[in-house]
Amino acid sequence: MITLNINGQNHDLDVEPEMPLLWVLRDRLNMTGTKFGCGVAQCGACTVHVDGESRRSCSTMVGDVVGSEITTIEGLDGKVAKAVQTAWQKLDVVQCGYCQSGQIMSAIALLSMIEKPTDADIDAGMEGNICRCGTYQRIRAAIHEAAKSLA
């Protein structure tokens, strides 16, 4: 039995410690906001926060995050998260939307570290998140917009 703290709630799970966090979220807890894109930490669609930092849940074994605070898109809270989601909505960033949970999680982590990111900071902070629809221009603008609203 493994106990995970997800979105402020403890879950007792009968899973092997090697099981990737992504599949525990999606298949055991039916928390499907976190997406499967590549399975090898290349695309960022599965990004969650572990103790406030971005983590690719597809390549994170649940045994390694016992005792950590895990946050998924469903559990977002706080002013940075709110600012990011509001900016995403204001600029209509999304297209297919499948990667956007991960993009939003990475953007929140970036803005939590750097209050006013430059374009270069955004390039670096969002490097791990692929958007096949090519919404990058709006993601960049939305991050700037969120930073402005938080200032």
Next chain:
Amino acid sequence: MLKMRQADMPTSRRAFLKGAAVASATFVLGTFVPFGRFALAEGDAAAPKPVIDPNFFLRIDSDDTVTVLLKHLEMGQGVSTGLSTLVAEELDADWSKMRFDHGPNNPKVFNNLFFGSYIGTGGSTSMANSWTQMRQVGAAARAMFVAAAAKQWNVPAAEITVENSVLKHPSGKSARLGELVEAAMKEPVPQEIKLKEPKDWKYIGQKLPRLDTPGKTTGKAIFALDFRRPNMLVAMVARPPRFGGTAGKVDDAAARKIAGVVDVVQIPSGVAVLAKDTWAAMRGREALTIDWQLDKSEGRSSDEMLAEYRDLAGKPGLKADRRGDAAAALGNASDVHEAEFVFPFLAHAPMEPMNCVIELTKDGAEIWGGSQFQSIDDYAVSQVLGTTPDKIKIHTLLSGGSFGRRANAFADWAVEAAHIAKAIGGKAPVQLVWTREDDIKGGLYRPMVLHKLKAGLKDGRITGWQHAIVAKSILVGTPFEGMMVKDGVDATTVEGVAETPYQIENFAVDVHNAKTEVPVLWWRSVGHSHTAHVMETTMDELAGKAGQDPLAFRLSYLKEGAREAGVLKLAAEKAGWGKEMPAGTGQGIAMHHSFGSYVGMVAEVAAQEGGFKVSRIVAAVDVGIAINPDVIAAQVEGAIGFAMSAILRNRITFKDGVVEQGNFDDYEPTRMKEMPVVEVHLVTSAEPPSGIGEPGLPPLAPAIGNAIFAATGKRFRSLPFQGPISA
């Protein structure tokens, strides 16, 4: 929500409330107006007259929420917002009350009017085919509400106005849509429908917020892969390492020992492992030992295929276009320009890999998935299950991208799921999941294409043009063959070269249909994904040889007032075409017409260590009436982001028949830092709307290639643009 018992409903009609269309809709056979590439062949049975009964398309709740049932798949292109805009405009509904859902797979109601009697999303046709129909649906609903109010208030209908979902009469009477829905749905659907004049439009032409944004920014939107049924099993399929192979002897003992694995079954496409969750299915599949039968499979490497293509290009092919006498004209030229372009196989790689959920019913099945050609998917699945398409109920769900992948004549994902469900006797609902590796290695690629051409110049003018294209046909051997293949020439191989808008007197295009087991498919913008690059690179090279400005040279080959010329001029004006550029940087221009729309682009690039950086793209777009300018801009931005990957690096290659790429590490899409700044400018137009899902892609590669040449003198022809550049 207003509830209504089934017995209260008019017997011959559906209710707004439930909206669930069933096959009893009246429809009248009318004359089908063929459109573009997707037109039915002449002589085919006429397509049904468009259904405009709001009972099929709208669900209106007592709280005024208007849910539009989409006849097209929302895969990111914004069609949910677009179709809803047309309804809301004529209904005079409050935009904040608009919602959407996908319609059922009833082809008598939800057919794409350009596909005849089939449901399908593709060819950038969604808004164009719905333009009149969905406005009529909204207008019909409005008239029914007005009629209902007129009766209740005992006033003439003409005195009633509707604004923001509220009906009003000068006497002071007013009611919300939600209050009148029950009475309105009992009104007859008007026979004569008058649509608004463009000057009265409130929503069309405006930037309305997308309806799919809230769900997609909170994790609440349900994509097919997020869908669950009770007791559902997850299936993964081990497929042959080469196309055309099959599974022989299977040793599944180790797989069955993995905790969570429930069953292993053989199906035509390979061996399926069924498990209680995705991770168990993945590990179960890894534990299989399969003796693959590869005798009939494609065993060649990409280079060997290309050598065959080059051989074919030297021989006479099928005639795709003939004007004048190209051979004689080349003989009269003072300079003959020769060029070869090679385009690799490309995977679509939508972010959401292929998947669906299937559950067998007593006489058919229910499917939940990102279905893009519902009328092919239900037919194909019915064939597997030995039933008829009307017994296959498709619940279309949001799709995490497609770019053509989900729209295929083989319905590969749905058929595979059906085989698995059948193999286990329907004992549990099955969710078929493809991994990213399955996707990248799974075929249905944009075909590899070879272009070879000769163009003659004399006194600065093109005398003649001879062009050969070699590729595997996308459509030969598919249900679309009758519609789009003529005398062996597949329109999707030659579109964009054949029938070029450039007025070249002597022009000859030949095509060769290469053979390979590698399955091919349309990829965002289909044939235009390669033909535009060849045409617009060559026009640039010829302008250079003729000593003329690339813009002026192009315009001199276009008819006066052509929409092609309009977008070229607008892009040039907005980009400051011809301005002084710093050393090592350059501008390039290109234009292409596809899917009824026209896009001109000016690219600005800078040479940098190890290659080039695309800094800015200025796009000019003519789609006729712009229903939502912001969604159009987003589609052009997106097409650029998508296409950059194929310009920078993407290619699917084969070694001894095996695909060499497997995931986003060796088939890496565009990333944030590679995205240029994009500006989109719209041509003001009163023409009916045409598509924009695809047309933003074709001019990008040549605009960039031409800019690289301007910046460095290095000419890239084949894609991707790889190799040394020295400024």
